[in-house]
Amino acid sequence: MIRNFKRTAAIIGVVAASSASLVACGDSDDNEATEVETATETAADSDSDADAAGEKGDYELSGQTGTLVAEGASSQQNAMDYFSSVYASEVPGAQLAYTPSGSGAGQKQFIADQVAFAGSDSPLKDDQVQAAADRCGGNEAWHLPFVIGPVAIAYNLEGVDELNLTVDNIVEIFQGVITDWNDPKIAENNEGVELPDAPINVFYRSDESGTSDNFQKFLAAASDGKWESTGKAFPNAVGTGANGSSGVAQEVSATEGAITYVEAGFADKKANIDFGSGPVELTDESVEKTLDNLEFKTEGHNMVVDSDKLFKTDAEGAYPLVLTTYEIVCSAGYDEETSKMVKDFLNVALDNQNDELADEGFIPVKGAHAERLREAINAIQ
Incomplete structure (x- = not known):
């Protein structure tokens, strides 16, 4: 099956044919005029739907099975x-x-x-x-x-539905410097929030992961080098490892006081992160502010994102902890x-x-x- 997605041209062709028939018949009946208007509106609506669904383009499917x-x-x-x-x-x-x-x-x-x-x-x-x-x-x-998947700092704290963390807070939690939820460094960013006197249970990806690689690049860039580890393998000195995005998400859901880094689609509670201009909630709008300034290291159709520039974004309201999966x-x-x-x-x-x-x-x-x-x-x- 070959499917042609040049739909607008096809719909306009139908409208033109209908118009020609009306002229040939010499009929100016209101019903027929309404049909033409309806067809024209359908074409416009089709274009609008296509744009809303992610910039539909002109191409033909080969139908290869x-x-x-x-x-x-x-x-x-x-x-x-x-x-x-x-x-x-x-x-x-x-x-x-x-x-x-x-x-x-x-x-x-x-x-x-x-x-x-x-x-x-x-x-x-x-x-x-x-x-x-x-x-x-x-x-x-x-x-x-x-x-394009934003990475969330997912946590599990009963009674705490909104949590603010700075980049330094996140670095020190995963380094094992901050070990309790009511640590003053966390408390000062969460005035009025009753943080429990309970240990922080860190979970990380145990498998080699691009998420770990990008998260570590983010920590290093955003903290001006306070985080020193790099690569797809996350340090195992602090916390407990779990396999895959679903694995760390399940562990956090099942463990009171847990925290991890994971793609937003796997997270229940997500911390607001202060990247330098105040706490930012993870939303479509805050991520889109970051993507507006996406830059590449390479040229042409080979598009390697310049992660250093991406992760150092501190524009007000922008959420730069974004995973661009290739x-x-x-x-x-x-x-x-x-x-x-x-x-x-x-x-x-x-x-x-x-x-x-x-x-x-x-x-x-x-x-x-x-x-x-x-x-x-x-x-x-």
């Missing part, structure tokens, strides 16, 4: 589940098989040519870039920042069937960056960034 195999970041698991369902609906006979094994595993499987694309919260390392190009038949591997794809070098499936899936997923995706805790991409992604997808060979 089969199983598209991918692996990687668990942070985007809920988004992939949603995209998978709409992909199967839009392209009958096609399906996505996505394994949320973590960013590191996804990158390794992509380089080993075991999956068509990798989901990763971190870009390929310098020593992986050539290996990825070799896997792509000598062609560049592209990073497409596709799933779909790492071959720019060229796929066999014909795989190329068609990759492009079909990504085009469908881009068209469904909407309220349903937002309900899963992600920020739908739109505007200039959506246009950049569309151009890159359609340039895959």
Whole structure:
């Protein structure tokens, strides 16, 4: 099945044909005029709906059937589940098989040519870039920042429904410097809140994770180097490890006094964070203020986000603790069937960056960034 998404032109064609029929019949009946007005309104409404759903673009699905195999970041698991369902609906006979094994595993499987694309919260390392190009038949591997998920500081404190933490508070909690919830350093940011005299139970990702990598980059950048650890493996000296985003979220939900870092879609209670201009609540609006200034280290269709600039954002009302999950794809070098499936899936997923995706805790991409992604997808060979 080939589906043409150039819907506006088709609807306008129907309107034009209806108008021609009216002229030919010489009938100026009010009912027929109403039909033309209704059709015109339908075209406008269709365009409006398309814009609201994430900048629908002009493309044709190939209709290629089969199983598209991918692996990687668990942070985007809920988004992939949603995209998978709409992909199967839009392209009958096609399906996505996505394994949320973590960013590191996804990158390794992509380089080993075991999956068509990798989901990763971190870009390929310098020593992986050539290996990825070799896997792509000598062609560049592209990073497409596709799933935008704010990272929350999730906590479980009975009776405390609003909690303010500074960046320094967060650093010292995960370093084990602040160990109790009623520590004066936390209390001074939460006037009027009755904080319990109870230990802080820290949970961290035990698997190699792009979320851990980005969270540590954020802590280092936002605290001016007070946090020194780096990489996908989180330090295990403080707290308890749990596997995957769902794992740490479940532990926090089950443990009084717990705290962790996790994608917003997995969090129940989320702390407000003071990035330097006062506590900021995690909302679509506060994240969009950050995304308005998104910058890249690379050029063209390979879009590696400049995380240092991103995480140092302290604009009033902005929430820069944002995870930009990449779909790492071959720019060229796929066999014909795989190329068609990759492009079909990504085009469908881009068209469904909407309220349903937002309900899963992600920020739908739109505007200039959506246009950049569309151009890159359609340039895959």
